[in-house]
Amino acid sequence: MYRTIQQSLLARIQAILQSKYDTTLTNLVVEQPPSIALGELALPVAFELAKRLRKAPRAIATELAAELSTQLPEGVSSVEVAGAGYLNIRLDRIAIARQIAADEHANIGGPGFRLVEHTSINPNKAAHIGHLRNAILGDTFQRLLRPDAYKTGFPVGVQNYIDNTGVQVADVVVGLVHLEGKNLTGTRELLTELLETNQRIDFYCWDLYARVSQWYTADPGQIPARKQIRLDTLHALETGNNDIAEIADLISTAVLRRHLETMQRLNIEYDFLPRESEILNLHFWDAARELMIEKGVLYFETEGKNKNCWVMRRAGTENLIAHEGTDPDQPDEDAKVIVRSNGTVTYVGKDIAYHLWKFGLLTGKDFGYAKFREYPTQTCWISTSGPSEPGHPSFGHADHIYNVIDSRQNDPQNNVIAALRGMGYTEAADNYTHFSYEMVALTPRCAIDLGYTISEEDQKKSYIEVSGRKGFGVKADDLIDRLTAAAKSEVDTRHPDLTATERETIAKQIAVGALRYFMLRYTRNTVIAFDFKDALSFEGETGPYVQYAIVRAANIFRKASTTPEAALEAFATLDLTNLLDTEEGTSLWETWLLASKLTLLIDQCLNTAEPAYLAKYAFQLAQQFNNFYHRHHILNETNPTRKILLLATAAAAQREMTRALSYLGIEAPPVM
RNA sequence: GCGCCCGUAGCUCAGCUGGAUAGAGCGUUUGGCUACGAACCAAAAGGCCGGAGGUUCGAAUCCUUCCGGGCGCACCA
Secondary structure, three states: OOOHHHHHHHHHHHHHHHHHOOOOOOOOOEOOOOHHHOOEEEOHHHHHHHHOOOOOOHHHHHHHHHHHHHHOOOOEEEEEEEOEEEEEEEOOOHHHHHHHHOOOOOEEEEOEEEEOOOOOOOOOOOEHHHHHHHHHHHHHHHHHHOOOOOEEEEOOEEEOEEEOOOOHHHHHHHHHHHHOOHHHHHHHHHHHHHHOOOOOOOHHHHHHHHHHHHHHHHHHHHHHHHHHHHHHHHHHHHHHHOHHHHHHHHHHHHHHHHHHHHHHHHOOOOOEEEEEHHHHOHHHHHHHHHHHOOOOEEEEOOOOOOOOOOEEEEOOOOOOOOOOOOOOOOOOOOOOEOOOOOOOOHHHHHHHHHHHHEEEEEEEEOOOOEEEEEEEEEEEEEEEEEOOOOOOOOOOOOOEEEEEEHHHHHHHHHHHHHHOOOOOOOHHOOEEEEEEOOOOOHHHHHHHHHHOOOOOHHHOOOOEEOOOOOOOEEEEEHHHHHHHHHHHHHHOOOOOOOHHHHHHHHHHHHHHHHHHHHHHOOOOOOEEEEEHHHHHOOOOHHHHHHHHHHHHHHHHHHOOOHHHHHHHHHHHHOOOOOOOOOHHHHHHHHHHHHHHHHHHHHHHHHHHHHOOHHHHHHHHHHHHHHHHHHOOOOOEEEEEEHHHHHHHHHHHHHHHHHHHHHHHHOOOOOOO
């Protein structure tokens, strides 16, 4: 609502600038005045024009105000000049409140398939809190993009890339075979045994992975031999059709299933799981390689340190075309190796092939699709080298992609984008968003609490990087378990009347609310220094704070024996004259105004790829509501008109809070 | 050495493409439950926005430089 008015206002200003001054401004700034008494919107446009027109800002503002006043845009009630040249806009409170009550829907979105990739955890160990940040960011962004009852949205596919043939999986296989003495049968038995005793395979691998990582270097005399074992295992995985590869497949698939369970606890689902094994089996790379050579970005190096490798110029180089503008006899020592001298492809090479597929640029190549998991409302598909199952979707041919990958991979990501650009796929390169975010680390105090021994040097740091290789970190399920238990004990004491199942459900909703909000409240480029004290909090700026505000609103309607919808309907026919412009009316109006901004915030989050703004907004709206709740006792209100107004205010706030939370992947419990 | 990110209240963080008096939460102090649930609200204290230059009518925000911290710069993934 707010967004619509803002847009039409800006369009109007641009038109005036054009006709009156024959000029345009590329970005018009809109802000909110420091106090609502000054208006709802403020435009500093006159300052910007002052130097261009060689005229005092205030004089320009006065002219603009006069021009604007001849025909006020819809929803605007007055324009005035303030301060040194601000253009302050007052909105038509009654008209806007009525529109909010009517809940007109937004038209954010359009055509063009968008592919969001997130989670992408190596399937060799339990998910940890760093992976949670990734998945929660990706899932929230996906919710913002997707069409729903409220907005048009974009067609969206969510995929989770599975590196099932990489060194990390190989490491765990080495552990099983060489540390635990398991063969293929032994591995099958182990999986059954863990399943029957209700143990988590990913937790088992967490410890094994840490042990095998140490084992490689534990005995100095054995280092070369053990590294060779690792290399041989990796090759066996890549080749396939052998017992080692079978063990790897069993383990990685079992761990993958656990990851999906963990994420489902947080309301996170996937559409498709492309696996690296299929990138290899279906020869995506061969097709990509030919294309890269044809486009001139991939070339064979005959001299220097990269002799006998196929290389590509690195991201940041002006011209990606091989040898162009340089002496062909001088090797580019800075080039990025794509194919090693032994003929194997590097990670960046495979990634380029994969991303060419994402944009539909690998002619004739697609994955096979098989059903992997049924969610209550949809199916999750997995890649296969065999024929596709009937009714399968297709996920290539994206117009825009978002890769949720932490900032440590900035360089490799830039190389992939550079390759696309170098090959002449500039549109694809422009529509490639590396959704980068900083890592989740542990505070030294948290690490000590968990029983890790921390060096004196590390103790002085404000945070310590987690490490799967060292088994150092907080497992996702452990954190969810602790949050759920904490919420459960609180719900148990508050609601002994409810059934055990009901209390369990509510506790889970609160735990998810706390966790998802915690991961979203930080902007992407902030390192989260994880501490249980902050993460386990249900008070202050948290998810449960917002959930609680919604519960309070729900209680009002329950006790008033009405519904929010009915309250808004009654409001629609109310005579609002002089109700919203009194001092008290203004404070109510502020709640309506904030409630009207959800679409604006969604827009902002999509434009900046920053979900944190929406989390902040949900909290601010809840704060506004709680303040309102304390100031007005609705059920005791005797004046019927005022009562309708107050009920409608609560209804509008509740509706938008609930909606904001749903984009954050957080449910609103009925009671808590 | 090169690249990216960060430095704002005691602590953890917002502050959008420069704009009106720099904001939250936690913590501290004080007050508020016989009224829709106190997982809440109100109030107070707390800041030379890392330092120094510059651009501008205007800088936490842009530029330069320095200081302090983090993460990347493989024929690993």
